[in-house]
Amino acid sequence: MIIGIDMGGTNIDGVLIRDGRLIKTVKNPVDRNDYFYSIWNCLAQLIEDVNKHDINRIQLSTTICTNAIVEDNVSRVGMILQPGPGLHWEFDRLGEEIAYISGSVDHRGKLVKAIVRNELAEIKRRFQAGPVESIAVVTKFSTRNPEPEQQVKQFLRSDYSNITLGHTMSGKLNFPRRVETAYLNAAVSQTFRTFADYIQQALLQEGITAPVYILKADGGTIDLVRAIDKPVETILSGPAASFMGMTALLEQAQTDQVLLDIGGTTTDIFVLVDGIPVFEPLGIMIDGRKTLVRAIFSQSIGLGGDSHVRFESGELKIGPKRLDRAVAFGGQHITPSDALVYLGKMPGDFPEKSKVALEVMAQNHGIDPVMLAERIIHQFCCTIDQTIQQILERFHQVPVYTIRELLQDRKIKPRSVGLIGGPAKALASDLEHILELPVTYPQHYQVANAIGAALAKPTMEINLMIDTERDVLLIPELDIHQTPGQYIDLSKAKWFALDRIKAAEKNMGLTDDQLEGEIVEANSFNMVQGYYRVDKNIRVKAQIRPGLLQRLVDDGQGVDS
Amino acid sequence: MTAKNKLGLILFPAFDWAISPTHPEREERLLYTQDQIMEEGIEDIEGIDFYNPDIATVGDVDRVHFCHPDVESVVTKSHLIAAGGVMKAFDLVLSHQADKSFALVRPPGHHAQRVVYGDRGFCIINIEAVGLAYARKKYGDLRVAIIDTDCHHGDGTEDIFWNDPDTLVISFHQDGRTLYPGTGAMTDMGGPGAFGYNVNIPLPPGTGDEGFRHVLEHVVMPILEEYKPDLIINSAGQDNHYTDPLTNMNFSAQGYAALNHRLNPDIAVLEGGYSIQGALPYVNTGIILAMAGLDYSGVVEPDYSLGKWRQSQQVTRQVHAISQQVYEQWKNKQILARHRFGSDKVITRQRQVYYDTAGIMETQSQEFMVCHACTGFNLVRSRNDRGARMVGITIPRKACSDCRDEGYRLFEEVKITGSHTTMLQDVDRDIFLRK
Ligand SMILES: [Zn+2]
Ligand SMILES: [Zn+2]
Numbered sequence: 001m002i003i004g005i006d007m008g009g010t011n012i013d014g015v016l017i018r019d020g021r022l023i024k025t026v027k028n029p030v031d032r033n034d035y036f037y038s039i040w041n042c043l044a045q046l047i048e049d050v051n052k053h054d055i056n057r058i059q060l061s062t063t064i065c066t067n068a069i070v071e072d073n074v075s076r077v078g079m080i081l082q083p084g085p086g087l088h089w090e091f092d093r094l095g096e097e098i099a100y101i102s103g104s105v106d107h108r109g110k111l112v113k114a115i116v117r118n119e120l121a122e123i124k125r126r127f128q129a130g131p132v133e134s135i136a137v138v139t140k141f142s143t144r145n146p147e148p149e150q151q152v153k154q155f156l157r158s159d160y161s162n163i164t165l166g167h168t169m170s171g172k173l174n175f176p177r178r179v180e181t182a183y184l185n186a187a188v189s190q191t192f193r194t195f196a197d198y199i200q201q202a203l204l205q206e207g208i209t210a211p212v213y214i215l216k217a218d219g220g221t222i223d224l225v226r227a228i229d230k231p232v233e234t235i236l237s238g239p240a241a242s243f244m245g246m247t248a249l250l251e252q253a254q255t256d257q258v259l260l261d262i263g264g265t266t267t268d269i270f271v272l273v274d275g276i277p278v279f280e281p282l283g284i285m286i287d288g289r290k291t292l293v294r295a296i297f298s299q300s301i302g303l304g305g306d307s308h309v310r311f312e313s314g315e316l317k318i319g320p321k322r323l324d325r326a327v328a329f330g331g332q333h334i335t336p337s338d339a340l341v342y343l344g345k346m347p348g349d350f351p352e353k354s355k356v357a358l359e360v361m362a363q364n365h366g367i368d369p370v371m372l373a374e375r376i377i378h379q380f381c382c383t384i385d386q387t388i389q390q391i392l393e394r395f396h397q398v399p400v401y402t403i404r405e406l407l408q409d410r411k412i413k414p415r416s417v418g419l420i421g422g423p424a425k426a427l428a429s430d431l432e433h434i435l436e437l438p439v440t441y442p443q444h445y446q447v448a449n450a451i452g453a454a455l456a457k458p459t460m461e462i463n464l465m466i467d468t469e470r471d472v473l474l475i476p477e478l479d480i481h482q483t484p485g486q487y488i489d490l491s492k493a494k495w496f497a498l499d500r501i502k503a504a505e506k507n508m509g510l511t512d513d514q515l516e517g518e519i520v521e522a523n524s525f526n527m528v529q530g531y532y533r534v535d536k537n538i539r540v541k542a543q544i545r546p547g548l549l550q551r552l553v554d555d556g557q558g559v560d561s
Numbered sequence: 562m563t564a565k566n567k568l569g570l571i572l573f574p575a576f577d578w579a580i581s582p583t584h585p586e587r588e589e590r591l592l593y594t595q596d597q598i599m600e601e602g603i604e605d606i607e608g609i610d611f612y613n614p615d616i617a618t619v620g621d622v623d624r625v626h627f628c629h630p631d632v633e634s635v636v637t638k639s640h641l642i643a644a645g646g647v648m649k650a651f652d653l654v655l656s657h658q659a660d661k662s663f664a665l666v667r668p669p670g671h672h673a674q675r676v677v678y679g680d681r682g683f684c685i686i687n688i689e690a691v692g693l694a695y696a697r698k699k700y701g702d703l704r705v706a707i708i709d710t711d712c713h714h715g716d717g718t719e720d721i722f723w724n725d726p727d728t729l730v731i732s733f734h735q736d737g738r739t740l741y742p743g744t745g746a747m748t749d750m751g752g753p754g755a756f757g758y759n760v761n762i763p764l765p766p767g768t769g770d771e772g773f774r775h776v777l778e779h780v781v782m783p784i785l786e787e788y789k790p791d792l793i794i795n796s797a798g799q800d801n802h803y804t805d806p807l808t809n810m811n812f813s814a815q816g817y818a819a820l821n822h823r824l825n826p827d828i829a830v831l832e833g834g835y836s837i838q839g840a841l842p843y844v845n846t847g848i849i850l851a852m853a854g855l856d857y858s859g860v861v862e863p864d865y866s867l868g869k870w871r872q873s874q875q876v877t878r879q880v881h882a883i884s885q886q887v888y889e890q891w892k893n894k895q896i897l898a899r900h901r902f903g904s905d906k907v908i909t910r911q912r913q914v915y916y917d918t919a920g921i922m923e924t925q926s927q928e929f930m931v932c933h934a935c936t937g938f939n940l941v942r943s944r945n946d947r948g949a950r951m952v953g954i955t956i957p958r959k960a961c962s963d964c965r966d967e968g969y970r971l972f973e974e975v976k977i978t979g980s981h982t983t984m985l986q987d988v989d990r991d992i993f994l995r996k
Binding site for chain 2: 085086088089090104106107108112140141144172173174177282290397399400401402404406407523525526527528534537
């Protein structure tokens with residue numbers, strides 16, 4: 001039995017799934033003063049009538065860290081940066097204290113200048129006077145050589161328990177993003193630790209031994225224990241929950257596809273290529289900060305069932321703001337939902353009021369009310385269509401680095417559209433007409449996010465690099481830093497990467513038949529020095545892509561709620 | 562961080578292509594440059610956008626080269642992509658999607674001349690020339706200055722624009738008496754239709770930042786001020802760097818960045834440069850920042866020390882003397898042209914061209930018709946030591962009707978035998994004929 005809980009901005013939803021069947025759902029408002037209570041309350045309702053030993057996994061999508069960041073309710077962080085030569089990035093939003101240290105390593109990871117110990121002693125004094133609560137250390141090219149970061153940690157570890165090292169955040173190269181990511185990780189570390197402690201204690205008291213997994217923005221999960229070290233991974237998991245929910249609820253195809261989550265205020269757009277979600281190229285952005293946190297690409301536009309519809313200098317406008325509910329549901333302002341109610345595509349609580357309001361607007365602008373309603377829906381669908389086209393256009397411009405990829409010139413051509421959200425059913429035929437693609441929408445969309453959280457599998461990405469001249473093998477994400485030994489050609493390197501990723505999958509509770517680690521990119525470069533010596537520089541990217549623990553079966557039986 | 566100039570970057574390291582596994586022009590060449598660019602977070606700078614290269618077509622190449630036996634036989638996809646990268650760079654700037662652009666592509670092109678039998682100096686087609694010909698066709702007439710800062714003489718670029726007064730070619734390079742390809746003498750100033758618009762500045766080995774700065778201030782910038790080009794292109798070879806394995810100069814990343822800052826090119830194109838760990842990551846980062854109008858002062862090679870790479874006093878004296886002489890030649894180009902060509906109707910130029918990479922020796926004779934109504938059509942007769950022969954006729958932009966008719970008449974007249982080829986480029990009307 002799997003429990004899935006999704007904590008959104010206003011509601012917290014929970015589902016209980018047994019053998020792929022949805023057997024219970026819960027929907028409560030979020031208590032913004034006590035997130036833990038909100039979750040616990042939801043969990044308690046879900047498990048009222050079940051045997052606690054039957055629970056296999058508890059999977060949470062939480063806004064704990066997201067909210068802490070957005071509300072700037074975070075720990076006092078001391079940053080230690082070694083920028084070395086190069087660009088002068090200004091980091092002006094990195095907590096209490098930023099200390100720059102000298103020394104550098106180059107792009108190969110070769111030590112150019114060592115760390116100066118006296119500088120560290122001075123920084124320690126500063127941080128203790130601060131005082132700072134947690135520390136992040138980021139050095140340029142630390143994914144090529146993590147030693148300087150480790151040396152700083154060594155120096156501070158007796159005084160601080162909470163130290164984030166940049167290279168463990170991601171194996172990707174991007175110093176400024178690594179700095180922001182490590183900062184955020186250190187900033188939310190205490191918040192998440194407290195939350196995790198509560199959860200663990202509460203489960204212990206209830207006698208529940210099932211492991212807890214937290215949803216990440218990349219559509220996968222991370223186990224609670226690992227998340228304590230890397231809480232930044234748990235940010236902005238909402239769109240991923242919705243995406244995974246749609247994946248579970250819709251017929252899966254190995255083709256190019258667009259998924260739309262049409263809510264009251266916004267519409268989120270996702271894209272799949274050959275059935276695989278498109279990711280953000282480097283990482284997600286939060287609170288104006290660009291990070292290296294892996295995330296499913298989603299674009300949110302200010303267009304939803306409750307968007308404000310009005311005329312501005314004779315021009316029909318929809319959104320991007322939501323003023324309140326639709327007139328048909330007790331609000332004051334006309335929305336796309338009112339148009340749908342008017343056209344009989346959707347039931348409303350106050351259809352008469354809605355009808356009058358729309359007719360008044362039509363009359364004020366000298367239009368037939370049916371035409372006005374149709375125009376609203378048409379414009380709504382066209383805006384979605386244009387946004388999808390823009391997104392696809394941007395994807396086509398994503399840089400490639402090999403002749404093979406450039407000649408392949410893979411264009412994304414969606415074959416179908418999946419739709420969830422309140423107005424999904426009512427909008428399906430209009431969208432189908434305008435997008436010129438088949439549109440499908442599932443049952444149970446009300447708790448899609450919780451279903452997504454419940455069924456998401458663990459994910460991971462690792463970036464392996466082997467440099468035989470320097471005699472190193474590195475996987476920053478797993479903090480592996482060793483000699484390559486026998487792994488000195490591409491096929492062995494790939495084997496090693498897969499082996500490590502499969503070991504991680506098993507650690508996260510997957511069985512042998514569920515292991516799906518795969519190589520994403522693999523390159524081996526001849527390093528030629530002075531025309532005679534040839535070494536190897538090998539780079540392998542491996543991942544566990546997002547997927548479902550099990551398929552959801554819809555047997556038509558009812559659901560308790 | 563926001564760029565002052567909107568910069569389009571075409572970074573295409575072609576990780577799956579090499580001339581041979583250990584050749585300097587191999588997969589690894591831009592690996593560390595890409596690492597450096599990524600780690601510096603250049604992708605996240607507002608106003609710097611990354612683009613994929615376009616792919617040049619056979620027609621794009623035919624506008625510039627006489628490929629024997631044809632384009633498909635001598636050119637690989639990688640060359641078409643490198644040239645396509647430069648075409649993209651022109652498009653970005655001329656369609657105002659970017660203020661400036663930088664094509665960080667490989668392989669290079671500045672040793673590729675008009676006639677092409679194969680690879681010379683790692684180049685098969687001249688990527689700047691293909692890009693420029695494409696741009697002129699698409700956007701109309703352009704007065705262009707190409708400043709070749711590669712350590713080797715840009716002999717291909719010189720040959721292609723030898724008789725084109727709308728394309729000023731300035732190459733500064735390590736003196737040809739000490740380095741491949743051996744050409745690039747100061748006295749090589751162009752054909753009769755464009756005499757003086759080919760400017761060679763041969764520099765002594767050991768020239769450092771100071772010497773390059775002097776050449777820029779005392780020769781290049783004054784000439785550009787007088788020439789007033791619509792576009793400035795930097796053929797940005799990076800083998801003047803003090804770590805380059807093939808050359809003997811003392812130029813640094815700071816020097817390259819400062820040069821780009823002062824030169825202020827609209828478009829830069831990577832050419833040579835094979836110190837792939839010690840130079841390219843830093844030089845390219847420096848050029849990108851300089852072009853974007855950002856602070857490049859922090860870009861320093863790990864092993865740089867000014868004292869070690871300062872040029873000698875003797876080099877300083879030589880550089881000053883050469884600069885003065887080149888600038889005087891520029892000033893006196895009309896008088897010099899009268900001395901050189903007199904009242905001849907046809908100017909003939911005999912040359913041998915060695916294809917070092919392909920191992921081919923070519924013997925050619927070029928004939929430039931002197932015309933007062935246009936720059937005159939010209940003819941190249943060529944054969945190589947593998948038994949190939951070809952004739953190429955070029956009708957220039959803005960050709961007069963006499964020159965055009967005469968060019969076409971000649972093309973009809975040339976007798977072809979066996980596997981020999983005759984080609985005609987009507988640059989003015991963008992027509993290419995082969996028989
Ligand atoms: Zn060169
Ligand atoms: Zn003429």
